[in-house]
Amino acid sequence: MAHAISIPRLGWSMEEGTFREWLKASGDKVSPGEMLYVLEGDKAAQEIESIDAGILWIPPDAPQPNDAVQVGQVIGFLLAIGETPPNEPLAAKRSSSNAIETNKSPAAAPVVQQKKHQPVATPRARRRAGELGVDWTAVSGTGRHGRIRERDVVAAASAKPEPPASRIRQAIAQRMLAGAQQTAPVTLFTKTNASELVRWRNHARENTQGAVVPGYTEIIVKLVAALLPECPPLNACWQEDQVHLHEAIHIAVAVDTDHGLLAPVLAHADRLSLQELTVQFRLLIERARAGTLSQKELQGGTFTVTNLGAFGIDFFTPIINVPQAAILGIGRIVREPVVRGEAIVVGETIGLSLTFDHRAIDGAPAARWLQRLCQAIGRPGEMLDRMR
């Protein structure tokens, strides 16, 4: 049976591409893994490999070089030996596996409802479901091809219903899913020298008379707040196909509580002194853990910082706290051999993970900002002493 060669989706959003050229001639024998043709997607031209084997047949109405091609469009066939080519015009053909039905306007809604998957149950299972008051269409089957059997219905009936997730859990779930699905996340990892940071904090601890000693989280939040104006798209959100920049800098900070993750917001963090910021943050943590945060204190963040360093984590891929555009993950500060001049000495490093929404900002400016943050961490006194 002929394998249709269809235009794949390159990247996430491609709907149309440009056919450049065939890398094989009609009649060539093609093996899986061999490059078949060149396709240009949104970003670059790419050689497309064959996933099937067969004799290449390029129909007369196949796209010519530089023709626009649709995702899913069939442009040729791989035939078995001796097989006659399909004789219907290519224009009619569209591979269903690659095509994603998009319903652009309500007026164009398809007349036929999408076919709902109809589970199959044995007669016995259906009868038992009736007896037990179980909706068998909602039961997952363990029989051949997923057939619902009596035991599945019985299991469904006897399974204790899970208590519904807490509202916090549900909110976390919904936001995390949104962050994962509704953004174009890229995470940058870097490790930077933290010796000066450690020294600065130790010094601060020794010289603070009665005042609270800022932790590394608070220090880095302060540095982030101070540096965000240098890269406005990181303190932004992506809405209705465009970037909305925030003037104010409100840093949400992830707090682990018994009920789950909360991210109370330090409003106008850039305007707070480190001392104020630290005091305010400690209060937010207390309230978060006591469950007494107000809704207002959880809203309005423009950037999020999360710190897993306490658990020995170096790097991770934080999920963007929608509708924000970026989140910074802080790793642990670790003593390890570092190169200083020509010597290997004991130093301290810290891991940073910055996830940003590629829709709002490109990789280079985001990396450049992360580099600035590293520099600030490398010489914390320069900024912190000035801002104190």
Add this chain to the structure above:
Amino acid sequence: MTNLGHPTDEQILGLYRTMQIIRQTEEELARCHQRGLIHGACHTYVGEEAIATAVCAHLTERDPVFSTHRGHGHALAKGMPPRDLMAELFGRQAGCSRGRGGSMHLFAPEIGMMGTSGIVGPCILQACGGGYSSKLLKNGAVAVAFFGDGAVNNGAFHEGLNMASIWKLPVLFVCENNQFATEVPFAYASGNPSVGNRGAAYGIPGFELDGNDVVEIHRVAGEAIERARAGGGPTLIECKTYRTRAHAEGMGDFTYRTREDVAAWRDRCPIRRVAVQRPALQKQFERIDAEVADMVRQARDFAESSPIPDPASARAHVYAGEGRGTRGEEREAEPAGSGLSPLASHPSPLASREVSFVAATLEALDHAMSANPGIFVMGEGIGVRGGNFRTTLGLFAKYGPERLCDTPICERGFVGLACGAAMTGTRPVIDFMFIDFINDSFGEIINQIAKMQYMSSGRLKMPLLLRGCGGIGHSAATHHSGLYYSIYAHIPGLRVVVPSTPYDAKGLLAHALRSDDPVLFLEHRELMSVKGAAPEGPYEIPFGQARIARAGKDATVVALSLMVQHAERAAEKLASEGLSIEIIDPRTVSPLDVDAILQSVAKTGRLLIVDEAFGPCSLASEIAAQVADRGFDDLDAPIKRLNGAFAPTPYAPSLEKAVVPGIEEITSALRELVKE
């Protein structure tokens, strides 16, 4: 009967009267056929009246007559009132076969009219059976077969005459040579133009007579019947005659014979011949003519005014003891005809000794034969030798050669004989040795034995046992490996028993030997020497009651015979894998205990049928269909079948193994079934 060659006036008037009854009844039937009052075929006997009349004049009601499709004359001559015949052809409840037969199936066993038949030949064999019953019961009866020239080139003629000869059976074979088998001339169809002289070929007396000479036939038949009653054996009489009407009413008659020929034979009318020979009796003849005309008119009025049979009774009398419609798969009625007290049912097999399958059946047969002198066994090597599989070992010494009768190799012949014997008061047991041989007698079983109770509207019983062993194994190859229960269970009127253990075999055989229905008892050769517990004393197991061979809850296996044993092994293996398999052994395929299967499926939800026979139209198909219908809501998986391959049984062990379900196949089929 003295003075056979010179009948008295009274005898002549009697013969004349019978011939006239036949003639006038037939002519009236021909008129009725033309008027559309007769629904099916109507084969008249016009022109041939002398033969039935002369022969039957010597018979009593105890002498059985077996007849042909042209049998109106035989029935009337045997004493059937014309009204019973006419009502039958009119399709009325008062007809001699209660509307089940019509022209070709006339039954009046009360007067020894054992039936006419639409199949050419079997009546010869059935008359042999009537003769065999007479010999066994020593009641002096003589059986008569009437048949046409069309039957004499059929195997039944050869097999029947030979059997009658070797056993000196009291049988009269009367060939009515009317010169056409339907439309095929005898002169064309027969290498030997004489039938009468063929008697010599079988070592029996044979005569060629003028079939239109009632006096001469009366003489020769009388002598033959006297000789038979005296133990002198059978006689063949050929009566050359002519039917002066068409083969059947409404058929064209002059494509194969001429008007002149027919006219010439009309001139040789047997009735007119008597009248001409005895002018002194003219007045009496005329009075008889008028009386008969009145009788026939009344018969016709009676037939026309008789009620039609109740459609609700259409399924009645398929099996013995059924007063109303009953289906084959339902449980049987208690045997009524044997007159013997019932045996114990279901004694515990526990604590009884071990006995082999075949020895268990031998005990049941021995017990039945000692209790019922009407039982006799026929087969090849079942006499002194005791049976190829020791099925009759030691019985010959006990019961003698008449009750343990070795046969020539003529399965059709002795099965046809058994049919006639069962119809006339004895209980034949046919031991086929290998059951594959049964198929040579297929027509006798399907067309005669199975239908006899129904066609006689329950007035005949068919206590007949057909047994033999078969089944696949030990490179027996294709003519010694069949079991054929699917084929025979398809036929209404038969019981099909396929036991799997010595206990069941003994109890079911005991029941078969008291049943009034024809029973096929099929023994798997691979089980014959298997031992199992069975009580020594007599007991019986009714038909249509399945056995739970193993209780379980995860899946049901229905298996028969050797497959029960295989399924048990598979179930043991699966038990170690945590699967609990229930095995149902129906024990009888007809009647089939569908309820027991449904009960098991209600428990397990899963059904595998293991059936050694071919898949299409098989026991497995039937069970699958019944369960899909009646047990649909109990099913938790598709019904699965494991059948033997749809191929003849090959010889080489590697090939043989590949065509029959084995323990491995059953095991993996069950593993798959529980995954469904």
